Structure formats: structure tokens, C-alpha cells
Amino acid sequence: MLFWGTLVAFVAVYVFTFGKRDPDDRWAYVGWLSALLMWALGDWLYGPSALSFLVYGGSLIGWQRRQWVALGGAAINALLMVGRLLTLPERSQGDFIFLLFILASAYANHATYRGLRARRRLAQVQLEKEKLAADAERERIARDLHDLLGHTLSVIVLKSELAGKLAEKHPQRAAAEIREVERISREALSEVRAAVQGYRGSGLAAELARAKVALDAAGIRLVITDTLPELPADLESTLAMVLREAVTNVVRHSGASELRLTLRGQANGFQLTLQDDGRGGDAPEGTGLNSMRERLRAMGGTFERDGHTGTRLQAFVPLSAGTAGLKAPELLEKTS
Template sequence: MGWNAGAAAGAAGATRRFLLQPGLPVVPRDRPMMDPWRWRRVASVFLVYLGYAASDMVALHDNPLVIAYGAVLLVVFSAVYLITVPLVAFLGRREYLWPALLGMVACIAAYVPVVGGGGLVMTVYLSVALVLLARPIVSIPLVLAIAAVDTWLPQHVDWWQAHGAQWSLSAPVLLAALTMYGVRAGARSQAELSRAHQEIERLAKEQERLRIARDLHDLLGHALTTITVKAELASKLADRDPARAADEMAQVAALGRQGLADVRATVAGYREVSLVTELAAARQVLAAAGIRAELPASVEEVPGQLRELFGWVVREGVTNAVRHSGAHHLRITLGGACADSDDAGSGSAGSGIGGGIGSDGIELVDDGRGPAPVNGAAGAVAGSPGGAGLRGLAERVAAAGGRLETGPASPSAASPGFRLRVVVPSDQEATLPAVSPVVAPGVAPAPALPANTAQAAVGGASGPSR
């Protein structure tokens, strides 16, 4: 008996592994297609079609016991469908596979002969469960068999009073199955994308760990070796040559201070953000998120002192686009590529910053939902609405004497998008000396040019260099 029980359990396990789809991983609630609770809420709406079976039952029977019997079966069927199916399909709870399938089949088999053929509407939900729970090699033949039974059975039941093929029953079965095949494919794509994100994050951490280990070895290996040798030498010379021993210990102290300075400089370098690195990371992150990216091919036109700031802008803008925007496309432009922006000439008076971005600016534009505008004047500490990331970025921009602008990219569009722009006055514009015109005797001097105009005039002149 023990052997028979073990063999039966093994056969049941093998059958379950053959039938069952590979379990999908648990995912956050921002993935509605794969969240069991969201799936239950959507599926419960479609259970309204069981009302056809209930109305058919009331029309065919006057016996309250039969009506109560049918109502209980409909409730049990709905509970099995809503509770057990997502547990197996989305959480990988394999122990609920047979209760889900056999429970639904038992409800249909107990309902149709006693209450009426309207109960065949439950086969639509059975086909959905089969697609979600079973492999295609199993679910496709079973769904076709269910559709065939729904077409054939009404013609061979005396009290059904149906003539010809009943496509009104089989067509919904096939349509529901095809729909769920698409849902399952989308769920698998999202699961694979989630795993890809995790793998990218793991590889990035591993690369960073290796880089830190390599840098620390290169920095401290030589210094610590030298310190060890000199300390041992000083200990040996302490009695024989105290002066030289003291000199060696002074060198050890100097090496220690230098090593500490090198470590601090290296750690500070880890906290720095590079525009080139952030653009490369943005390309990978946006591709993984399914957002088409247009990125600048070069950062040569950006002054070196602004590249770290612009790196922070790219990091914050890309993070917001991936997390919050729902965008399909994002464009990043630098410097002169943005000079012809649609709001050129809108710079704040007295800020020293023109509306066009010019050579010292960066702009990120996506086609997503678009949050509320956040604007910070040049030199002002950001106190505008928005996330902590934008407030921190506004503080960085203000510290550099620049201006941060956010708002919808296309306010009149259905998806207004989001525009993040940072403008910083260029060094030439900020430090340009006043131009003293040469005036001939007896001629009134010309009025002084504004700073922007003077800069343009000097830049276009062909005279001797300054």
C-alpha cells in the first residue's frame, strides 16, 4: 500500500509539473498585469456574464431548492476562479493547481444537468484558467475540446430546444482563450524585464566593488608596504642610530598622511558624477525601461566645470522619466542644439541668462504624463513644489548661479510630456569686461552695448585677440 501511495503521489507530481506553467515571480503592484489582486478586481467585473446562467435558471425552474442549488454552485465556481487561479498563475502556488481545475470542472458538471444549459457560460472562465495554468501543449487541445462540446452538446439534449451549431457558446470560449494568451505573453515579458533590471543592478554593484578593490589596492598597496619596511628599519636603528631612526619615523608619518589624503581624494572621486558616465548609464536604463532615447553624441561643447552638474541633471531627469512619466521617448540636448527652443527669449530679466540655452545648458524632454511646473530663478534656493530630487537639483543649479525650469513640454497635447531645463551663464558672459569704443575727435561716443550684445560683437570681430 505504501508503494502504491508513493507511486500515485509521484505520478500526480509528474502530471502537475507537465500541466503547470512555470510560476511567475512576485512583482510590485505597479505591474497591474501580473499583480494577483489587480487581476482579481478585473476578473470579478467579467463575472457579470454568470448572470446569464442565473437568469436562465430562474426562467426554467420554479422549485426554490433547484434555484438555491444552482446559486450555490455559481458562488462556489466564482470563489474558486477568483481565489485559486491567480495563486497558481502569478504566485507559483502549485498546490492549488488541482483544486482550481477540478473545482471548476465539478461545478460545471454538477450545474448543467440539473439546472440547465445556461451553465455552459462557465466554460469561458474554465478556458481562461486553462490558458493561465497549463502549458500550451495541454491548454490548446483542451480549449478546442471545450469549444467543440459547447457547440455540439445543445443539439443532443432534448430539453435544450436548439438547432444547428451553437457558435454563441463556443466563440466566447475561443475569444477569451486568445485574449488570455496575450495577457500571459505580456506577463512573461514583464517578468523577464524585471529579471533583466535585477541583473543589471547586480552587475553594476559587482563592477563597482571590483573598481573600489582595485583602486584601494593601487593606492594603499605601495604606501603600506613602504611604511612597513621603514617602521621595521626604524625599530632596528632605534638603539644604534637614533637620529636615523627618528628620520625614518618622520618619513613613515609623512607616508601615512599622504596615504590618508589619497584615500580621501579617492572617496571624494566616488561621489563625483560624470556627464559622460551618466549619459552611458541613461542609455542602458532607458533601453531596459522600453523608452526610446535620443542622446547627444558628444559632450565636448559643455565646459568642464559644468559637466558634473549636468551629470546630476541627467541622473535626476532619467530617474523621473523611468519611475513616474510613463513616457515612450526621451530626448536630451546639450548647448547649441537647444538654442532654437520654442521658448527662446523667455529668460528672466536681470538674471543674465538668455532664453536660448546656448553653450551652457541642458534640456530633457519626454512624452509622458507631465507633472506640475517647478521653476527656480537664478541663484534662488528651490522651494517650489515637486519631489525631493528636483528640490535638491534646484539647489545645485542655484549654487552654480543657474536657473532650473520644469513643466509640460506640449501643454495642449493629450500627453503633455515633461521638460527639464537647466541654464547656467557662461564664463565669458559672466566675466566679459566692458568694451571701450574708440571715438574720433568731435564725435559723440556711441551708447554702451548690453553684455550679451557686446559678447556677440567681440566674438564676431576679426581684430587682434584679447
């Protein structure tokens, strides 16, 4: 009963050490010492068959960031195994192969541990860079809006007040002031539109570059199946937003190792297809995908999602989308 009780405890430590989401060196030492204890106890109770615990101990001590400690602990286990084998009246050369298992498992787990920590650090750095970029973008937008509209709106207010005062005694001057207010307002509207166009991003190519950085950080390979066609500016902006939202979902939820992207031109528009090899499923769509579906629907496009084999997203944008979502004054201005 003593052996079996301690064996259950050792298995729990072993599973917990390798199953922790955030690896911790201290559990490598706990697991290693537990394996030595299990070997000593098993050797006392059952004999040489307990030597396998030294192999498990080598595997556990390797699960940490210090290479010299990992290999040193594995070497101690190997020496203990050699010493025990030399005391046996009968042994074979095959028994010494376990020495290689001890050293190899320690080194392999050490390399895996460091790789895992490196990917975690890379992902954390990427999140911090995205946060800093978002903060900088918000500051830029606030600064630009202040520069664009602060002075202009002040002038509009002053001229509107002046026109109101002149309306009864000098209607012609009041009308001139109102026309000036209209001119200034149109100029401000053009400047705001130009600024908003800049905020929408630098196109699909730039969004692809950002997507590749995010996917690489998550260990997901991006495969572009065809040469990307030239897109009208309005459609390019929309498909870039679809790509951004899709990549965010793939990184956070899919568990995929590969994402395949296809963008093809059709007679009446363009279709973007994104297929990953992740877990798929029919989980409810979040705010991002719902918003994208509504945006495409308002433009006369479609958005489809299939979760049977991984997740497949298809977004179709018609060529008429450049004018489909405009309000009446904008549409008149665009066609005049």
C-alpha cells in the same frame, strides 16, 4: 441560493487568478475546474444558458506557461459545448461561434501569461546585473584607492616623522623633507582627481544607453526629440546624473509607457527636459531628487518638477557651473 453562492465564489477565483501580481499555474487549474463545476450546476438548474461558463473556463486554463495544457483544457471545454449543443432540439450556427471564443481566449491568455513572465524575468535579470555591476564597481574603487593612496600615504607619514625629528638639529634637511611631502601630496591629489573623474561615468551617451536598457525592461519607450548637442565635460557629468535619477523614478513609480527627452543649448547654459505619460501627481520627492535639486542649485542651476500631465522634469545647468561648485583652493588652482 446554491447557484448564487457558488457564482460569487467563482467570480472571486476568476478575479484572483488574473489579478495576482506573480502569476501561478495552480490557480489556472482551480479556475478551470470551478468553471466546469459552474457549468454543470448551471446547466442542471437553468439549462443551456450556463454554456458561457465553458468560455470562462477556456480563458482561465490559458493563464499558464504550458501551451499544450492550455489548448488541451480549452479543447475539452469545446467538446463539452459541442456535445451539449447537439442535445438541444433547437440551435443555430451562431451557437458554435463560442467554440472559437474558447480556443482563442485560451491561446491569447497563454501568450499574455508567457509575455508577462518573460518581462518579469527580464526585469529580475536586469536588477541582478545592476547589483553585480555595483558590487564590481565598489571593488574597483576600493582597489584603486588602495593602489593610489596606500603607498603614497605611508611615504608621507615616514617623511613627516623624519622631518619632525630633524626640525631642531637639521632644519634645512627638515624643510627639504617637508617640500618633498608637499610634492608627493600634490601628485597624490592629481591622481585621486583623475580617478574620481573616471568614476563619474563615461558621459551622457553612455548614460542614455543604460537608461534605454532599463526603460525597455520596464516596457517604456524612450523618445529623444532632438539631436543632442555637444556638452562641456563638467555639465555632461551633471546632466548624466540627473538622467539616471529621473529614469530610476520613471521605472519605479510612474506607470508610464513613454518617456520623452529633450536637451537644448541656450545662451547661458543647457536645459534637459524629461516628460513621461505616467500617473504624475504631487507625491513628496525622494532623497535622489532632493539631492539633485540641491546639487544644481549649488552650481547656479535650477530643477523643476510638474506632475499635472504625467511628470515633467526640467534641469538647467549654466555654462559657469564648471567653476561654481569649487572650493577656494581648487578655484585658484583652476584659474592659475
